Amino acid sequence: MKLSSLDHPFNKKASWLYLVALLFYATNHMLIIALPFFSEQLGASQSDIGMIMGAYMFVSMFLRPVAGAIVDKLGSRNLFMITLVLNAIVLALYSIETLWAFAVMRALQGAILAFFSMTIHLLIIDLVSDKARGQGISMLSLASMLPYTFVPALVLYMKDHISMTQVLLLFTAIGACNILFGTGLFRSLRYDAKRQVVTNIKPSEATSIRTANRAIIFPAVIMLLASVVFCVAPTFLPLYLESIGLHTAPLYFLTETAVLILIRFYGRKYIPNSSVLPTWLIIPLIACFMLAPMLLFVSLSTPVLLVSALCNGIALSLLYPTLMTYITFVVPEQSRGYSIGWFIAAADLGTSCGAYLMGWLADEYSYKAMLATAACIGGAALLFTAAFKRKGRGRYVSANS
The missing domain is CATH 1.20.1250.20 (MFS general substrate transporter like domains)
Structure with a gap:
């Protein structure tokens, strides 16, 4: 065909x-x-x-x-x-x-x-x-x-x-x-754009929209927590490495970027296209962004640094498009832009607040305390996902259906 x-x-x-x-x-x-x-x-x-x-x-x-x-x-x-x-x-x-x-x-x-x-x-x-x-x-x-x-x-x-x-x-x-x-x-796009501007919504559709829009809570929370962890490496890792006389930050970012580009390009085919939350993929990705700071907390040797960059690159490459794709299937077309806006705003909030939080921890305690906290945030995201899956809330029926 x-x-x-x-x-x-x-x-x-x-x-x-x-x-x-x-x-x-x-x-x-x-x-x-x-x-x-x-x-x-x-x-x-x-x-x-x-x-x-x-x-x-x-x-x-x-x-x-x-x-x-x-x-x-x-x-x-x-x-x-x-x-x-x-x-x-x-x-x-x-x-x-x-x-x-x-x-x-x-x-x-x-x-x-x-x-x-x-x-x-x-x-x-x-x-x-x-x-x-x-x-x-x-x-x-x-x-x-x-x-x-x-x-x-x-x-x-x-x-x-x-x-x-x-x-x-x-x-x-x-x-x-x-x-x-x-x-x-x-x-x-003049004649064949599929999306239509919606002006009138029936009461029954409004109820379906409110129900389906609750589906963005889980991915928004996960993306917020992930963004807090993701901001650690670009903002503070070079400073941490320089403070102890290491100059391996370029190697870390080169590895992370190469992994991100390759997996986002070649791994795009494995992103699910459905209204079922793909916890089978999300849980390993959360584990990756939890392991990235945990490994740096344990050691800053070059092999460990490279594995940490690999884990961070994998999580960065697939977590955002996976969650975004899921949202587009479960949220009604009438409110899709609004829901996507909240999801991206959660990611922005995690990045901005995360940089402040992690900087404060590094100043008040140490860089190792900052990395330990980032790993704990990843662990919290993992537990939250497991609890969400256990309650059987991983599937929503789109109002478009």
Whole structure:
């Protein structure tokens, strides 16, 4: 039997969406590296830089559920191009080159991110079939993370060889190019987008929506706990290793990144596409992000460091797309954006609060105490999952059924 193009996660429209996502997140990752340097050149203190950079995630985190609800009402296609145009305008306004402009533009980018992430997650659901949904979500998340592999080195090279104005103009050009790529995809969605804007919901459907939306509680809690643990390595591991005279952090991150990319690409086919919670996959992934800090607590030898990076890379590669795919099947289409918004907001909250919590533990006690706490959080997530499975709450019937 001939497969539909929608059954392939690399069909033409889905591939265009991956490209748009890659360019969007590339400029955002570039700014994460470049803005602190540029702000310092303009006379910013460390606290000023912290405020400028923190505005991005702070605004995005609180707006995600609101953005999801608005996308549910207006439709993902209708907001897709708006976010790309606004992003290009904001990138152009960075060229004002003042600290207040940097702070305002960073906050605005956080708001744009909240809407953009909602639209692309809902669009990929439309652009691939149900049987390929997990693969599509996995590839979309991979496209958003790929810039992490090359952006830091690229920005550090550029800041030493071209001026601040030239770098900011390059960002503007990338934003403009993304509008062009997005326009091609936008036109192709004009007549065949499956998702419809829902304006009226029957009382019986509203009850089903409330029941199904409870399904996001478990994945949101797991993602929040996982994000707390995931933030330990990039934020504090280099500092810990440097403090004891070790210089193996690049080896750790190189291994973790290679594992993440390979498994997210080749493992995408094994992500379940159903309304049954795949605890058989989630439990091993939780065990991996629990073992990662536990191993570092025991030893910082190179072999143990590599195994820890392997465990963290496996968990990072599959946990998010697996939970996200599950949510898209159990949550009604009428409130899908709103539910996805809460899920991503939980991940953002875990990352931001986790960095503060782990930093406090490292300051007040030690890095080893921080790693032990991270392992305990992973253990708590494991126990929570086991209890959830034992109560037989792993299956929800979607209101779409």
